[in-house]
Every structure is written in C-alpha cells, then in structure tokens.
Amino acid sequence: MSPEGLRATGGRAPDVFREGGWIPMRQYGLDEEVDFLIIGTGAGGGTLAGKLAEHGFSVVAMDAGPYFRPLEDFASDETEQGKLYWQDKRICTGENPLQMGGKNSGKAVGGSMVHFAMVSLRFRPEWFKSRSLLGYGADWPLDWREMWGYYRQAEQALSISGPVTYPWGPKRPRYPYRAHEINAAGKLLAKGAEALGIKWTETPLATVSAPRGEAPPCVYRGFCRFGCSTNAKQSTLNTWIPRAIKAGAEIRDLAMAGRIEVDAADRVTGVQFYRDGAWHFQKARNVVVAGYAVETPRLLLNSATQRHPQGLANSSGLVGKYLMSQSNQAVFGRMQEEVRWYKGPPSLTLTEHWNYEDKKDFFGGYCWMAQGPLPIEWAFIQTGARGLWGEALRQEMMQYNHQVGLKMVGETLPDARNSVTLADETDQYGLKIPRISFSWGENDKALIQHAIGQMTRSMEAIGAEDIFAQTEDANHLAGTARMGFTPQDSVVNADCRSWDIPNLWICDGSVFPTTGGVNPSLTIQAIALRTADRIKAMAQRGEL
C-alpha cells in the first residue's frame, strides 16, 4: 500500500524502523528563507541534506514521492513495488529509446536508492581525467585522491559489506562489514572468471551482513531491487534521511517542484511546488536541484524566464545535453544443477577486469555481475531478447530455477545527440513532460560486442547450455548538467555550483561528464559529501 497522504507534517516524520512509528521533525514556514532548499532526496539530495544539516545549515528537502516505512509498506512483489518508480508521463525516442522505470528512476523519499541493487563501487581513478589520460570523453574538475576520501566516508555511512582486499585499483581499506555469503549464481561467475584467468571478487554491497543500529542483517530474500522490507539495505531512506531530520532538516514528501524563481539580479529566491492539492512557494537562500538526469534538466528548462529564455543555468546550452545511460546487456544460460538465483542479493560477485585492462580497440570499460532476475523480469528477457511466446515461452520459463547469467554495467560515451528536452504535452501537474532521446554510438556498440563476447566465454567455461545474449538493455543515467572547468564547457563547477546563478546548485548524477563502467550511486554520494564540505568552507569565508 502507498501512504494515502502526507506523512512528513505536523512536526513529525515517519520512523522508518517502526510500523506506524514517528520521529520528531523541525518544520519551516514558507516565508522562512532557509539556507538550502533541496529538490530530490536520493543519493545526491538525501546525502547532501544530511551532511548540510549536520554542518549547521537550515535545510528543507522535498521529494515528489511518498515517505515509506519499509516494514509496513513494502511487499515482496515485483508489480506492487512499481510504486517506487517514477512512472509519470515521458516520451522516449532515438535509435535506442530508453526503457524508463526501475533501473533509472525513483519517486519516493530516498529516491532510487530505495530500490537500487546496492552495488557500491568506486570509479577507476583515471576516469576522472579520461580525456587527458585515456583519450576519450571529458575530464572532471575533481581529483581522484580527494574523491578516494569521500568514497571512504560514503562506504562508512552505509556500512558497505565487501571483501577484505579489492583486486583492482589503488589500495583501499577493508570494507566496514564482512562480505556476504555467495549464492550459487555468484559462485558460477567466480568459476567462469577463474577459467578465463581473470580476477573476481565479492561485490561491495549496501546491505548489512551483521546488525547495525536498528537495521538487522540481510536475510537473503532476493527482492532487493523492489525495496528492502527488513531495512537491511542501507539506502538514503534509512541512513541519511533520519540523520538529516535529527540534525534539524525538514523533509517534505509528495512535494513536486514545478519552477525555480529567479530575481532581477539573477539569484534564485525559492521554488514553486505542488503539495496537498495546491501550489506553494518556499523561500530559500540557495536551491539545490537533485532530481537525476531527467527531472533535473526538466526543472531547469521549465523554469525559463525572459532573462533566461533557454532555462536556468543554461548559458552554455548544455542543460539536457550529453545524456548518458550505461550498457546493461547480458548473457544467460542453463545449468544442470538448480541455481535458484532468486535467493540473496542479485549481484553477490563481480569482475571489473575490463575496467582496468586497456588492451581493447574501443574506449571505456565495463564490469559484469551475477544476476538474479525475478519471474516478471525474467519473462521480459525471454520476450525481449528472444521474442518468445506461446508454448516455447512457457517451457523456457519452467527452467527458471536452473538459469544463470552475467550482466554488464558498461560505460557509454557522452554524445551530443542524446538529450532531455521538453515536449509540448503536460503532466498531471500541468508541467511540460520530458522527451528523452537516446542512441548508442559506434564506440558503445563496440564495447557492448566485446562484453557480450567475454561474458559468453565465461558462460561456456562453466558448462552452461542454451546460452543466449540479451543485446538491448540499458540502466543508470548520467549527464545533462555536466560539471567542468569553464562556464562555456559545463553547467556547474567542481562544487556543483551553477556558473550562471551562484546560489543555484545541482547535486546528482546529472553532473557526471563521463559515466565510467561501474554503478554510479557511490560516486553520486561521494560528490554530495564533498559538496557539503565545500559549501561549509565557502560559507566560513563568506563566499556563498
């Protein structure tokens, strides 16, 4: 069930650790000019809200989605948990239209981290300078050594369970919690990697392997990507959001931002938002947009004025440009033994070999992970990748407990063709809906082909039968408000601060100039933690 109405109101917010429970929450009046008004409470906005509040700033963070209590609201059900996704109207186009939904969106307090697969990986250091060091994409205005420290902070904040030593990249400390037991699907990845002579490891995961505070250890129920009903998963919802509230922040659920207002001096003054049946205006000294790679550019474009006819923060013309997804192709096969891949977190093992090996005839890298699709997703793969239906589909589905697979997370290059723009149609709030255009480039296709070939070899090496590739799938988003070095080459600077409007900030995956070959959530959190520290430092120097 979804909450019928507002929960974060009347001086209290839901206690995510107790059925029907509440925690006290400070609230701000609409006329109170808060230090930071944050739009979006996911990996970027939720983390930033917590850290800024702990730094002593007054913070209101709003989310368009409901405020769930996992213990009472989350079913073990693929369909019901669609309530966690952003399902509002969107138009998808391009040569490879993106499938919008669970893999790339969230509409809930906590954002898409409420249903993310918990895979928490660091970038390869060179990716922060991929143009200078590797010859493709764009450089980031960030230094990997500084990011290494923020990655560590993010890993500690979520008590990541992972291996004692990580096989790739510069030395890092052991993960805060021990790695999880590996299920049969994860062991088959390891067996394949060893046969190929490449390294593998236990995946660093944001679900605890031992109790932590009020969170119990993971019970391997396998519905991770549909919301964790036990709170073992460490998401924004049960980590940073409670911390933010405890430090004095207000969270507003079911609050849809429609427009950021700007004054004649080109400073933002606050945000028009829809909540509880009416439009309101919240005053703020600073506004942070953290709606991810579709809703962030949409809001900036929908906030156009006569002085900012291209939308806010868009003098570069780059808002909505260079949308990236990640390639998420897979290879599946069938084993003699029963694998029962529905048990445990879906990606308990991975190999990042091809992220760190540069002897390739294309740019960028990729990793691959063990898989555990639940029945509906598995049926989508059978129909989508193989076009099966009828008795052939039914017979294939009966093999469910014997299936095994590997799925890549691959880097796509920033490409000016891929974009988020506004369509003429409007949504239920009367706001123009986004048109999302996406096509694979030639380099992306070469990378995907390489990955499918390597994953196929791994599947053959473990003796899988009836091997087939899922050649069309994409997941995480990035880009559309890239960070950079000058007002001409980017939308924000290294501090996530808009070049055009100094009290407008963007803090989510849309600031990525390149996307790397690993899941983005840990990098988004690390950027948010760094941004909070930078804001604190700038405030102390009177530079806000």
Added chain:
Amino acid sequence: MNERFPGYDVLNKRAGLSWNNATRAAVDARLAVSREPRFFDAPSFAVLERLCARIIPQPKDRPPVPVAALIDAKMRRAGEIGTRVEPMPWDGEAWTRALAGLEQEARNRHGAGFAALNDISADALLHAMQDGTCDGPHWDQIPPKLFFAKRLLPDIVEAYYSHPTAWSEIGFGGPASPRGYVRMEADRKDPWEAAEAKPGEEARALRHNRHVA
C-alpha cells in the same frame, strides 16, 4: 500437462513467515481483480482474451490467471502514467488501436474475427505482427512490430507472471519477507522452497511440496 513442481502452491505460504501484510494485501487485490472489463469494450476484450491465451498458454491443473482482466485494470490506471516510445501513442490508446488492427487483420485474411480463428491461423497472424509483415490502413496509427515487442509481449507476461499460479508453475519461492532464505548453495533448498520432480523423484517431490508452508 507435465508438472515440474507437482503439489507446490506458493499460496500455501500465505499465512506463514514468508508473507508480510503488505504482500498479502497486494496479492489478495490481484486475485480479486474484476473479471469484467471496464477499460476495453466487450468485443475488444474478447480479442484480448484470445490473444493472451495464445501468448502464454496456462496450466490446466492450476487456477487460471485472469491475464486480460489484469491488463484491463492496468489500462484503467494508465491515464496519467507511462512511457510512450515514439511513434506509438500512450498505452491505453495503443492497446485499443492494436486490438482493432488485429481484429481487422483477421477479417481481411480469414473473413472471421480474431477470437474465432483456429490456433494455427491465430498464431500465423501473431507472427506476422511480430515480424512487421502485416500492412494496411488499420495499422496506420499503430506500428505492429513495435507494439508487439514493446507493449503486447511485456504487458501480457507481466500480468501472467504476477500471479501465484505462474510462480508455483515455475518453482519460484514467491514472496519472502520477513523470512528470506538460508541455503544459498546450488542444489540446496530450504524446506519452504519447491522440490523439482526430476525423473524418478516425482512422488518425493509431491510429498515435499505438500508440506511447503
């Protein structure tokens, strides 16, 4: 019909540790979905029912899955949500147009409605739709190949595999909260998981599956 998991019924776990209240409420509502169409008109719904039966044949010895009714319910909620892949219209309109196109295609080819076609003719028509080889003014507003891949197959299998009958049929553990799983190794199962009827082990599997709770 050959049963791979004889006697296994995910619903036997409904009152136990594997189902929480939120799951019970969600699945109960699905099982109680209205069998009468409210989005589609009766002739379109008859086409849809026949279509669903061809796309995913159902086991004869388990409670039937009301696939068409579940799609009707989904389309009732589709007014304000969904992704539209250009050049397709929004979901509800896409389904209405596609069912009309399918019906017209059947009449053009066989002089009879789709619901009245025999299995071979119906399947041949669906293959033509999947391959994009059907043509004519009745497909002007809805590209058959794209609709088949992006809406028809996903919507039908999503409805079917959202049902406990389908979970039991494929030996899926089903809902798992608060109780998850303990035995993670290959060829190991917890007592609350389905046993597969491997050759010679049918009776043992049946005995095990009757006690799953």
